[in-house]
Amino acid sequence: MSSIPHDHVHGDGHAGHAPHPTGLMRWITTTNHKDIGTLYLLFSLFMFFVGGVLALTIRTELFHPGLQVVNPEFFNSLTTLHGLIMIFGAIMPAAVGFANWQIPMMIGAPDMAFARMNNWSFWLLPPAAIMLIGSFFVPGGAASGGWTLYPPLSVQGGMGFDLTIFAVHIMGASSIMGSINIITTILNMRAPGMTLMKMPMFVWTWLITAYLLIMVMPVLAGAVTMLLTDRHFGTTFFNAAGGGDPVLFQHVFWFFGHPEVYIMILPSFGIISEIIPAFARKPLFGYPSMVYAVASIAILSCLVWAHHMFTVGLPAAGLLFFMYVTMLIAVPTGVKVFNWLATMWRGSMTFETPMLFAVGFIFLFTIGGFTGLVVAIVPVDIQLQDTYYVVAHFHYVLVAGSLFAFFAGAYYWLPKWTGTMYDETLGKWHFWCAMITFNITFFPMHFLGLAGMPRRIPDYAQQFTDWNMVASIGAFGFGLSQLIFVWVVMKCIRGDGAKAPAKPWEGAHTLEWTLPSPAPYHSFETPPVVK
Amino acid sequence: MNVSSAALPPLPADSEYCVVARANDALGRRRRWFAFGVLAVGSLVLALPFAVAGAWLVLPYWALDIGVVAVAFAWYERHVTDWQRVVVVGDRVVVDETVGGKRQRREFSRYWLRVDVEPAGSGQAPRVYLRGGGASWEVGQALPGPERLAIARELRRVTGMH
Amino acid sequence: MSGSIAALLAPALAHAELVWNLQTPVTPIARQMFDLHTYIFWVCVVIFIGVFGVMFYSIYKHRKSRGHTAAQFHENTTVEVVWTVIPILILLAMAWPATKTILALKDTSAPDLTIKITGYQWKWGYNYLQEGFGFYSNLATPLAQIEGREAKGPNYLLEVDQPLVVPVDQRIRLVITADDVIHSWWVPALGVKQDAIPGFVRDSWFKAEKVGTYRGQCAELCGKEHGFMPIVVEVRSKDDYAKWVGEQKQKAAVAANAAK
Numbered sequence: 029m030s031s032i033p034h035d036h037v038h039g040d041g042h043a044g045h046a047p048h049p050t051g052l053m054r055w056i057t058t059t060n061h062k063d064i065g066t067l068y069l070l071f072s073l074f075m076f077f078v079g080g081v082l083a084l085t086i087r088t089e090l091f092h093p094g095l096q097v098v099n100p101e102f103f104n105s106l107t108t109l110h111g112l113i114m115i116f117g118a119i120m121p122a123a124v125g126f127a128n129w130q131i132p133m134m135i136g137a138p139d140m141a142f143a144r145m146n147n148w149s150f151w152l153l154p155p156a157a158i159m160l161i162g163s164f165f166v167p168g169g170a171a172s173g174g175w176t177l178y179p180p181l182s183v184q185g186g187m188g189f190d191l192t193i194f195a196v197h198i199m200g201a202s203s204i205m206g207s208i209n210i211i212t213t214i215l216n217m218r219a220p221g222m223t224l225m226k227m228p229m230f231v232w233t234w235l236i237t238a239y240l241l242i243m244v245m246p247v248l249a250g251a252v253t254m255l256l257t258d259r260h261f262g263t264t265f266f267n268a269a270g271g272g273d274p275v276l277f278q279h280v281f282w283f284f285g286h287p288e289v290y291i292m293i294l295p296s297f298g299i300i301s302e303i304i305p306a307f308a309r310k311p312l313f314g315y316p317s318m319v320y321a322v323a324s325i326a327i328l329s330c331l332v333w334a335h336h337m338f339t340v341g342l343p344a345a346g347l348l349f350f351m352y353v354t355m356l357i358a359v360p361t362g363v364k365v366f367n368w369l370a371t372m373w374r375g376s377m378t379f380e381t382p383m384l385f386a387v388g389f390i391f392l393f394t395i396g397g398f399t400g401l402v403v404a405i406v407p408v409d410i411q412l413q414d415t416y417y418v419v420a421h422f423h424y425v426l427v428a429g430s431l432f433a434f435f436a437g438a439y440y441w442l443p444k445w446t447g448t449m450y451d452e453t454l455g456k457w458h459f460w461c462a463m464i465t466f467n468i469t470f471f472p473m474h475f476l477g478l479a480g481m482p483r484r485i486p487d488y489a490q491q492f493t494d495w496n497m498v499a500s501i502g503a504f505g506f507g508l509s510q511l512i513f514v515w516v517v518m519k520c521i522r523g524d525g526a527k528a529p530a531k532p533w534e535g536a537h538t539l540e541w542t543l544p545s546p547a548p549y550h551s552f553e554t555p556p557v558v559k
Numbered sequence: 560m561n562v563s564s565a566a567l568p569p570l571p572a573d574s575e576y577c578v579v580a581r582a583n584d585a586l587g588r589r590r591r592w593f594a595f596g597v598l599a600v601g602s603l604v605l606a607l608p609f610a611v612a613g614a615w616l617v618l619p620y621w622a623l624d625i626g627v628v629a630v631a632f633a634w635y636e637r638h639v640t641d642w643q644r645v646v647v648v649g650d651r652v653v654v655d656e657t658v659g660g661k662r663q664r665r666e667f668s669r670y671w672l673r674v675d676v677e678p679a680g681s682g683q684a685p686r687v688y689l690r691g692g693g694a695s696w697e698v699g700q701a702l703p704g705p706e707r708l709a710i711a712r713e714l715r716r717v718t719g720m721h
Numbered sequence: 722m723s724g725s726i727a728a729l730l731a732p733a734l735a736h737a738e739l740v741w742n743l744q745t746p747v748t749p750i751a752r753q754m755f756d757l758h759t760y761i762f763w764v765c766v767v768i769f770i771g772v773f774g775v776m777f778y779s780i781y782k783h784r785k786s787r788g789h790t791a792a793q794f795h796e797n798t799t800v801e802v803v804w805t806v807i808p809i810l811i812l813l814a815m816a817w818p819a820t821k822t823i824l825a826l827k828d829t830s831a832p833d834l835t836i837k838i839t840g841y842q843w844k845w846g847y848n849y850l851q852e853g854f855g856f857y858s859n860l861a862t863p864l865a866q867i868e869g870r871e872a873k874g875p876n877y878l879l880e881v882d883q884p885l886v887v888p889v890d891q892r893i894r895l896v897i898t899a900d901d902v903i904h905s906w907w908v909p910a911l912g913v914k915q916d917a918i919p920g921f922v923r924d925s926w927f928k929a930e931k932v933g934t935y936r937g938q939c940a941e942l943c944g945k946e947h948g949f950m951p952i953v954v955e956v957r958s959k960d961d962y963a964k965w966v967g968e969q970k971q972k973a974a975v976a977a978n979a980a981k
Binding site: 093094095096099100101104172173174178180181184267268269273274275308309310311312313314315316317339340341343344347348351352355356358359362363365366369370371372373374375376377378379387390391394395398401402405406407408410411413414415475476478479480482484485486487488489490491492494495535 | 738739740741742743744750751753754757758761762765768769772773775776779780783784785786789790791792793794795796797800801804805808809812815816819820822823824826827866867868869873875876877878879901902903905907909912913914915916918919920921923924925937938939940941942943944945946947948949
């Protein structure tokens with residue numbers, strides 16, 4: 029809302045500047061999009077480390093053949109919870125955190141459309157996280173059937189599995205509320221003159237992501253509820269003995285799961301599409317085709333789910349259909365990569381940390397894209413399905429993809445969020461350490477998968493030893509590299525660094541840079557007019 | 560954007576101070592419900608085949624999901640036309656507003672007007688009330704905190720209250 | 722300190738040979754899979770070098786520190802059409818051979834021999850349907866090796882008490898199911914990976930062209946001993962296979978008599 033005429037002289041003698049409540053209550057009751065964005069980002073950073081500890085435990089066990097550190101049952105819980113926590117606890121909340129901070133600032137709105145609901149959607153997450161982490165301590169241990177929760181194995185699990193189902197429900201509800209807020213805000217609250225085709229790419233990608241989320245979340249909720257009733261109320265949706273079909277769950281799950289993959293990567297595409305033009309000092313190449321590419325990726329993502337199921341025994345026609353559609357996704361994804369390159373081409377580039385992470389993203393995400401093409405080919409996938417090749421593939425697109433883009437975005441916007449420039453030297457250290465150790469960790473996994481090492485095994489045959497050792501050493505390096513990031517963020521929050529100007533990046537042109545740094549509590553009291 | 564002043568009553572020519580708060584409706588009613596329709600039909604089209612294949616529990620969640628979206632859109636629709644205008648004219652302070660389609664007008668005597676600011680609570684923006692002659696009316700609910708304070712300050716200045 | 726590091730790296734030194742690629746195929750389908758992978762790999766490598774050659778050239782040349790000023794172009798329809806159409810053509814060139822292989826591997830008709838495979842938590846059951854005998858195949862690696870109390874053998878975790886035995890150069894149809902949860906029967910050299918789904922029967926086939934022992938593992942998470950249910954397939958000459966079948970039939974008859 030705006031007031032006309034408006035008055036920008038703050039600091040009223042009588043009532044004072046809007047005094048924000050402080051302390052814990054401020055964070056619990058806040059309805060401000062920036063506070064909530066901060067909460068989301070800090071929560072996801074915390075969960076990133078929780079999931080990271082699980083991953084490092086896995087890598088410790090796999091350093092050597094034989095069983096050393098954990099027993100096989102606990103190992104399965106580790107892989108399951110590592111997946112769930114990283115996807116639902118780290119990547120998704122981080123994406124929503126970016127949305128909360130940036131969308132109102134980028135479209136010139138004062139706040140999100142439903143401020144109270146925004147608060148709820150965040151505060152649903154900590155209880156869900158407690159359920160997930162706490163499930164390690166209940167009788168029977170945490171869910172151990174893989175993050176994909178395939179029945180009948182998951183029906184065998186103990187109480188930890190029920191907790192996981194509830195946690196997934198709660199996080200799903202949170203995602204839906206977040207998406208409703210984002211859709212309503214983007215559609216209705218844009219500043220005068222900001223037509224849809226003038227929106228920043230980050231806003232576009234989130235609008236499409238939110239649409240996808242709302243469309244596929246009911247499918248996930250239905251799927252896990254059916255698991256729950258199969259476990260406790262004698263239904264037989266997925267039990268062949270009662271006329272059900274275990275493979276139906278896989279169809280339903282991946283029908284949610286594949287769009288979910290794009291839900292995690294599309295906001296990253298948006299962030300990269302903001303950063304590359306800013307540091308190339310050149311407008312984004314092919315903006316309309318970028319929008320169409322994101323939209324077509326989203327639509328295609330709803331038609332490719334069974335490529336996760338090439339070995340369940342689909343008929344030949346099914347295999348062919350899903351292979352062709354999956355391969356087709358390479359076209360819009362290629363368009364995006366080419367557009368980023370064309371944006372860099374003949375620009376005037378500088379390589380501050382956000383740009384380094386953005387270039388690292390393009391480089392590694394493309395490798396993940398190529399391996400994605402390899403596993404899209406059914407005959408090849410039959411050899412690679414459920415091997416470490418797939419593990420390598422999805423870590424290239426999720427860690428070097430989503431996560432690197434979030435690092436890029438965090439370095440890019442930290443000055444705006446905190447009012448303090450981050451430490452460029454530390455940022456560069458973070459990038460190079462992360463880049464190198466990431467590849468040491470995950471590149472050898474391609475070889476392991478090709479040579480025939482299945483995923484989700486706590487112990488392996490001896491020919492896989494060398495690459496597993498390399499991967500484990502890399503993993504510890506990668507984990508430690510992230511402490512540099514925490515250090516950088518802490519320095520910014522404490523104001524230890526140069527004061528950030530309103531627009532620290534010469535080539536940045538979106539609306540948030542017209543606001544002072546740190547951004548005022550409410551973004552735009554009067555909507556800016558976009559020409 | 561459709562900031563037309565058609566919906567607002569004419570502004571008295573001799574007003575000394577006028578502040579209007581209204582949203583910028585970037586989409587408009589028709590396109591808003593089109594956007595909702597895409598979502599509702601799209602997700603139903605995706606959910607139905609699974610229901611037919613035996614996973615019918617997808618449908619109640621679809622209904623719940625789209626129901627919540629519908630409520631959110633309807634709530635937004637109801638309030639997108641909200642506006643509030645505070646005018647100081649002659650010896651009167653007139654507050655006109657439409658909230659959720661309900662039109663109201665409050666008049667205060669300029670000389671008896673008190674502008675009360677209730678400071679911000681935890682997570683809440685400060686509230687501004689106009690009081691006088693036994694009546695009390697909140698203004699600026701739809702605005703961010705600093706703007707509410709700005710209005711309070713301006714009104715105090717214009718009405719000579721210090 | 723250096724001693725302990727050497728001890729840690731000992732397995733690495735013991736295996737001078739690093740594994741890089743798909744296992745050597747011994748069936749026509751596995752060979753097609755191998756060749757398809759090689760083909761797609763090199764296509765990707767060529768595209769990768771092309772695309773990132775351009776990117777790194779640009780990173781090197783078009784930087785501010787070299788005084789390059791930014792051009793301001795932001796669209797070019799011709800270029801955009803070109804880089805949409807060319808990938809489609811490349812994809813078609815990949816899809817064509819893949820399609821042929823898919824049709825071949827889904828064709829399970831005219832088998833010389835049919836074997837029923839059942840996945841259990843955590844072992845495999847094999848039934849020779851025509852010959853009328855069957856057996857279970859369990860992990861043979863001793864616990865002491867797994868727990869590190871004994872030196873690990875050469876086929877650590879990939880050895881079983883009773884392997885599946887099949888004749889060379891015969892079309893073998895596998896009908897695969899499971900008893901409890903989903904498993905997946907996978908032998909890389911044979912090019913077969915098929916999920917075993919409780920309550921449903923799926924089929925697959927292979928025709929091994931070389932006598933030998935081929936090893937694989939369960940490829941679908943099936944509980945705590947998922948990593949400990951290997952698959953060993955012995956491909957024997959026709960005569961050896963016939964001899965083996967005779968022995969098995971005899972054993973089955975003895976067992977049946979004992980049961981009476």
